[in-house]
Amino acid sequence: MGSDCFDESFHGYGEFWCLGDTRPYMRALGAIANLAHRLGDVDKSIAASTEALRLCHGDNMGQRFVLSSLLLKAGRFSDALSFCQVWLDPQYDGLNRPRGGCEFNPPNPELLTARLVEWHSKPWSPGNLLLNAAYAAFGLWGDCELARQYLVLGTRANPNIFVKVLARREKPDGPYSRPRTTNGTDEAHDYRWLTQDLWAEPEAWVWINTNRDVIDIVVKTCAREGCGRREMRPLDFKKCGGCRQAFYCGPECQREDWQAHRQACRQANAPPAPPDSPVYAMSGFLNDEGALDAMTLDNSDDSSDLSDLWEYGVEVEPY
Ligand SMILES: [Zn+2]
Ligand SMILES: [Zn+2]
Incomplete structure (x- = not known):
């Protein structure tokens, strides 16, 4: 890389991470930003994050999401x-x-x-x-x-x-x-x-x-047509465990709505589209290796939040 690789005159200035040899250093900067934040040293965290961005103008590591929050904290x-x-x-x-x-x-x-x-x-x-x-x-x-x-x-x-x-x-x-x-x-x-x-x-x-x-x-409204109840505060309602998209005020409404909801639920719960479909192409994030991860657009909660689901009707006929 040469001793001038951190200077603005360096031919690869701003291109760190894209230059493969720089990745361990960039990962170390990211780790310092993370660790300093955990230890409550916001200024040190900002310095490491800012340096990562100075060296990598395209921000392949997603430091912008960290730094913007750190600046607010400061x-x-x-x-x-x-x-x-x-x-x-x-x-x-x-x-x-x-x-x-x-x-x-x-x-x-x-x-x-x-x-x-x-x-x-x-x-x-x-x-x-x-x-x-x-x-x-x-x-x-x-x-x-x-x-x-x-x-x-x-x-x-x-x-x-x-x-x-x-x-x-x-x-x-x-x-x-x-x-x-x-x-x-x-x-x-x-x-x-x-x-x-x-x-x-x-x-x-x-x-x-x-x-x-x-x-x-x-704030969600109950998915059963004719119910009209709204949450008093976010996450009061649980969502259908099949599609994780329809929210209900309670198990009674989910049961009553099952006939109307069943088809949409199964469609939403169908196997994911192939990786080259537009659904995948729209959504993604550069992972640690700088590669685009293929993912669905599912915004549902992760599996640790199963308590937010009503499981009624999933995979079984209700009556
Ligand atoms: Zn309801
Ligand atoms: Zn459903």
Whole structure:
């Protein structure tokens, strides 16, 4: 690599990770960021994460999701918003960001245009970065329109985050150990590990709890037509154990709905589509090796959350 490999004059500057020999070093930086965060040394964690992004402008390791939360923890709202805005900027779609997004120029205070709102409404738009942009804008300017725009877009992109934050589920004690799905429960797990404490602070907590759009996204309505009951708070209802998509207020409604739901349930529960199908292609995340993992779009909770399922009707005739 040569002794100048960390300099900006190095021919592979910003391309670490893509240069295979650099991966152990990049993994070490990621581990330092992780460990320092666990030990409560936010500044050290930020330094390691920022260095990883300086060396790898394409961020193959997903450090942007960590750093954006760390900047919030350090109270660096302006830098956090600037950083999120660079990573959310469509002009860089598929391209490297200058210094991995760590130039920390002043953030843009203007409202998102209709075109940007549409851009951020795509299923793969990163819910974690949108919510961190919301938190940063709220920290800078309070309950302003821009902060609300990010808040609602982020909640919509990955509802799994606020469903559990608002249900006051216990904060995860470490990052998810398996590959993540874009905007899945696994990404929500990582996000909550890093950021749940911030949303639980009184001002932020009141802010999200009083936002009608957020509540409408995270609160479920019973799937039985004619019931109309809504959750009093997120995760009050359980979901069908077959498809993990239909929520019911209780076993009676699930039983009554089974004839109507059965066909949709079995279709949803069909074997996954082949790896080259559009469903797979849309969803994925660079794993530790920098390869795109093929996954379904299933946003359901992982198997540790079986208590959230109503198992009635799965695989058996109800009567
Ligand atoms: Zn019901
Ligand atoms: Zn079902």
